[in-house]
Amino acid sequence: MTQEATKNPTEYKSWMCLICGWIYSEAAGVPDEGIAPGTKWEDVPMNWTCPECGARKDDFEMVQV
Numbered sequence: 001m002t003q004e005a006t007k008n009p010t011e012y013k014s015w016m017c018l019i020c021g022w023i024y025s026e027a028a029g030v031p032d033e034g035i036a037p038g039t040k041w042e043d044v045p046m047n048w049t050c051p052e053c054g055a056r057k058d059d060f061e062m063v064q065v
């Protein structure tokens with residue numbers, strides 16, 4: 001398990017909240033929530049919740065944009 005392997009800027013994904021449809025973009029992050037642009041989904045804190053409805057990460061699903 002090396003950390004360097006995760007830093008490929010072409011592999012950003014988006015994740016959608018299954019409750020309200022809000023989309024988290026790894027490339028954009030959520031600066032207002034303290035999530036810097038480029039933050040990978042797995043690096044988003046486990047206790048982070050959807051800014052719209054409060055759903056947890058478990059309620060998000062990867063989507064193609």
Ligand SMILES: [Zn+2]
Binds near residue numbers: 020022052
């Ligand atoms: Zn939501």
